[in-house]
Amino acid sequence: MQDLLAEVRESIATVLDEQCSSLAVHGFTDGRNALDQELQSLVAELGWLAISLPEASGGIGLGSQGLAVLNYELGRASAPGSFLATSVAVEALARSEAAGAEPIAGLIADVVAGSVTLALSASMDVQRTDGAVWLLGDASAKSALIAGEGDDIELIDLDASKAEQLRIWDDTRSVISFPMSACKKVMTLRGLRPTLVSLYALALAADSAGAARGTLDRTIAYMKEREQFGRPIGSFQALKHRAADHQVNAKGADELVWQAAEQIDASLPGALLWSVMAKANVTEVAARIAGDCVQLHGGVGFTCEYDPHLFLKRVRLDEMLLLPNGALRDEAARAFADALGNDDDVLEIA
Amino acid sequence: MIIDLRHDESAFRSAIRDWIAQTLPSDWAEVADRGTENEAVEYQRWWFGELAKQGLSVPHWPSKFGGVDLGIAGQMMVADEMARAGTPQLSVYTVTLNHLPGTLIPCGSPEQQVRYLPPAAQGAVWCQGFSEPGAGSDLASLRCRAVRDGDHYVINGQKIWSSMSRFAQHCILLVRTDPEASKHAGISFLIMDMDTPGLDIRPIEQIDGYADFSELFLTDVRIPVENLVGEENDGWKVAQATLASERGVLAFEAGERRRHMLEDYYRNAVAAKAAWLEDDEFRRQFMTLLADLQASRRLIRQLLRDHENGEPHASTAMASARIKLFQTTLIQKIGDLIARIEGLDGHLRLSYNSQRRFVGMFDYIYSFAWTISGGTNEIMRNVIAERGLGLPRG
Ligand SMILES: Cc1cc2nc3c(=O)[nH]c(=O)nc-3n(C[C@H](O)[C@H](O)[C@H](O)COP(=O)(O)OP(=O)(O)OC[C@H]3O[C@@H](n4cnc5c(N)ncnc54)[C@H](O)[C@@H]3O)c2cc1C
Numbered sequence: 001m002q003d004l005l006a007e008v009r010e011s012i013a014t015v016l017d018e019q020c021s022s023l024a025v026h027g028f029t030d031g032r033n034a035l036d037q038e039l040q041s042l043v044a045e046l047g048w049l050a051i052s053l054p055e056a057s058g059g060i061g062l063g064s065q066g067l068a069v070l071n072y073e074l075g076r077a078s079a080p081g082s083f084l085a086t087s088v089a090v091e092a093l094a095r096s097e098a099a100g101a102e103p104i105a106g107l108i109a110d111v112v113a114g115s116v117t118l119a120l121s122a123s124m125d126v127q128r129t130d131g132a133v134w135l136l137g138d139a140s141a142k143s144a145l146i147a148g149e150g151d152d153i154e155l156i157d158l159d160a161s162k163a164e165q166l167r168i169w170d171d172t173r174s175v176i177s178f179p180m181s182a183c184k185k186v187m188t189l190r191g192l193r194p195t196l197v198s199l200y201a202l203a204l205a206a207d208s209a210g211a212a213r214g215t216l217d218r219t220i221a222y223m224k225e226r227e228q229f230g231r232p233i234g235s236f237q238a239l240k241h242r243a244a245d246h247q248v249n250a251k252g253a254d255e256l257v258w259q260a261a262e263q264i265d266a267s268l269p270g271a272l273l274w275s276v277m278a279k280a281n282v283t284e285v286a287a288r289i290a291g292d293c294v295q296l297h298g299g300v301g302f303t304c305e306y307d308p309h310l311f312l313k314r315v316r317l318d319e320m321l322l323l324p325n326g327a328l329r330d331e332a333a334r335a336f337a338d339a340l341g342n343d344d345d346v347l348e349i350a
Numbered sequence: 351m352i353i354d355l356r357h358d359e360s361a362f363r364s365a366i367r368d369w370i371a372q373t374l375p376s377d378w379a380e381v382a383d384r385g386t387e388n389e390a391v392e393y394q395r396w397w398f399g400e401l402a403k404q405g406l407s408v409p410h411w412p413s414k415f416g417g418v419d420l421g422i423a424g425q426m427m428v429a430d431e432m433a434r435a436g437t438p439q440l441s442v443y444t445v446t447l448n449h450l451p452g453t454l455i456p457c458g459s460p461e462q463q464v465r466y467l468p469p470a471a472q473g474a475v476w477c478q479g480f481s482e483p484g485a486g487s488d489l490a491s492l493r494c495r496a497v498r499d500g501d502h503y504v505i506n507g508q509k510i511w512s513s514m515s516r517f518a519q520h521c522i523l524l525v526r527t528d529p530e531a532s533k534h535a536g537i538s539f540l541i542m543d544m545d546t547p548g549l550d551i552r553p554i555e556q557i558d559g560y561a562d563f564s565e566l567f568l569t570d571v572r573i574p575v576e577n578l579v580g581e582e583n584d585g586w587k588v589a590q591a592t593l594a595s596e597r598g599v600l601a602f603e604a605g606e607r608r609r610h611m612l613e614d615y616y617r618n619a620v621a622a623k624a625a626w627l628e629d630d631e632f633r634r635q636f637m638t639l640l641a642d643l644q645a646s647r648r649l650i651r652q653l654l655r656d657h658e659n660g661e662p663h664a665s666t667a668m669a670s671a672r673i674k675l676f677q678t679t680l681i682q683k684i685g686d687l688i689a690r691i692e693g694l695d696g697h698l699r700l701s702y703n704s705q706r707r708f709v710g711m712f713d714y715i716y717s718f719a720w721t722i723s724g725g726t727n728e729i730m731r732n733v734i735a736e737r738g739l740g741l742p743r744g
Contacts, residue, residue, distance in 0.1 A: 234735075235741065235742040243735050244730070245675075251676070256641055280637075280641075281642065326630065332641075333636070347613060
């Protein structure tokens with residue numbers, strides 16, 4: 001399984017290095033290409049959304065680790081599109097009790113084939129006072145998962161004509177607003193919330209860890225090239241030490257992503273605890289790294305022309321999605337106390 | 351003997367568990383915390399002796415020197431069980447267990463190996479005399495002078511920060527044998543007996559109130575030439591082997607012990623309905639650090655697996671520098687949080703001999719030992735940036 005995962009990662013990375021280069025992403029954010037659409041067809045063609053899905057749903061069964069690898073690489077390339085929302089939503093649907101029956105089975109097949117995308121509640125708790133719901137996903141998304149009563153999740157169908165595209169700082173992703181009245185309930189997925197929250201948290205952590213890696217690699221390369229005072233800025237110790245800290249913290253962040261993915265796949269009692277802790281810690285580490293990468297670029301870091309701003313805005317959005325990190329840590333603290341009470345060893349590492 | 355079960359993980363682990371339960375008094379930590387520092391050292395000696403009887407003192411050493419060739423996976427099992435049971439930490443034996451075999455096995459002569467390793471396996475205490483007042487991070491600038499006189503070297507100079515040296519029988523010593531050569535080229539590596547005339551050991555009171563390290567003054571100290579490890583003037587190379595042995599399983603055990611200490615701390619807080627659990631900042635910071643500790647423990651496991659699989663030294667050395675920086679920074683953050691949680695009570699000078707639990711300010715204060723010794727964290731950052739990330743030397 002680890003070999004297969006490494007292979008999958010390698011192939012995703014190779015494709016994205018080619019198709020989703022810095023140049024291409026800037027072309028997209030400047031409105032000169034439709035990279036998100038191009039990637040959408042490519043993803044369908046290469047079957048990337050099937051990587052995590054169980055075989056029963058036509059997937060190759062790499063589970064949460066597959067989901068993490070995909071989102072990590074997408075983050076590393078700062079890839080535009082609604083892949084995070086779609087991959088999490090389809091994986092959650094495939095894990096719901098209703099996965100084998102219509103309309104969900106058909107929806108999953110359509111997602112894998114690339115004919116539809118899905119959306120997710122941007123926030124899993126806030127009820128907006130204006131009667132609208134904010135969703136992470138494309139305006140053309142067919143359906144969305146939003147919070148229901150208690151542990152229930154609602155599958156809703158979306159009417160694209162009612163979608164309001166919000167202008168957000170992150171140019172690589174899309175958030176839309178829907179009037180609640182325009183959302184058509186398809187079905188209530190009983191008890192799916194912990195599964196959805198775990199997968200959503202994991203994907204956000206993976207995207208952020210990947211983005212931190214991406215911006216750090218590019219920044220280190222820049223530090224070797226850019227000269228001031230007659231030498232590369234990377235030879236200044238004040239900057240070197242920051243780069244070393246970022247390197248170490250990025251490695252730590254990666255580990256939290258795998259910790260969460262392994263726990264979810266093994267259905268361990270720590271699954272929810274580790275995924276929300278991964279989201280909280282990793283998005284904050286990534287925000288610190290991505291912010292400093294802007295600073296380490298100097299003036300060009302303050303422009304739209306260079307890459308650092310893309311990553312910074314992306315990880316800042318990741319950090320705010322799902323639930324505030326404080327609330328996630330509170331949830332983790334409760335789960336940890338419960339685990340200690342039940343003698344569940346959630347700190348054990350296989 | 352327990353060690354004979356080493357090929358059957360569950361039998362091996364449960365034999366260790368049972369043996370600890372029978373051998374180590376359950377109130378040892380409370381007793382140690384009430385006693386003096388010297389009593390705590392005696393306790394360590396007793397515990398080392400008990401481990402030696404079971405073949406568990408140096409299981410990772412080659413069998414011809416008193417070990418049982420226990421591989422890394424086996425060492426992790428032993429360290430894990432010790433951490434789980436919260437057994438006494440063998441800080442007096444740090445050099446004995448790690449630096450000594452790390453040096454003598456690759457670089458010592460057969461006579462030196464046979465002469466020093468088996469007694470060390472039975473509890474001889476060793477110390478390290480590398481640092482000097484003028485040579486710390488820039489260790490190669492050391493000046494302690496050795497002059498050949500017949501079949502002896504005569505040493506004059508000063509060493510500092512030598513941990514546990516006042517309890518030690520032997521010292522691994524770096525000296526300058528050629529003052530004319532470039533700084534890395536004129537260094538030799540010697541073994542010194544701590545009862546040699548002319549050696550004056552003066553304990554230094556530490557930030558934490560203990561006096562684990564001492565200053566060593568050497569006046570015409572005579573060391574036989576047979577105590578030279580490696581070639582004369584080739585001591586820097588030998589010292590690299592010593593320094594490479596400092597991390598690894600040591601970091602593993604430190605991480606595992608902290609895992610249990612944090613878990614106990616939280617469990618006790620929940621049971622006592624501690625007020626800090628209601629403090630959003632403290633509770634959330636605790637969870638943040640608990641997650642980082644998990645990341646650190648995973649990184650250490652990865653490193654040990656790579657060692658076992660024979661990954662090239664350059665890549666494991668870089669991983670171990672990263673882990674040093676990550677883990678010791680984290681230990682400091684944990685100490686800092688505990689100190690803030692404990693508030694004014696944490697400022698009472700309580701004894702910490704047992705190192706079995708978090709005690710007020712202690713862990714925070716002690717955490718600087720981690721961030722300074724074994725190559726400061728700034729030196730680690732230099733290494734990671736230059737050799738790991740390929741940033742140009744300044
Ligand atoms: C608890 C403890 C136990 C120890 N045990 C032993 C022992 O048993 N045997 C032994 O030989 N030694 C021992 N040491 C010594 C230890 O190895 C040195 O203290 C350490 O290498 C730093 O050297 P220094 O104290 O001279 O500090 P310095 O080298 O003077 O450093 C002072 C400050 O400058 C920074 N600095 C120095 N050079 C650079 C650089 N190139 N770039 C950036 N920053 C730099 C350092 O990081 C530090 O912050 C121990 C130290 C401690 C704290």
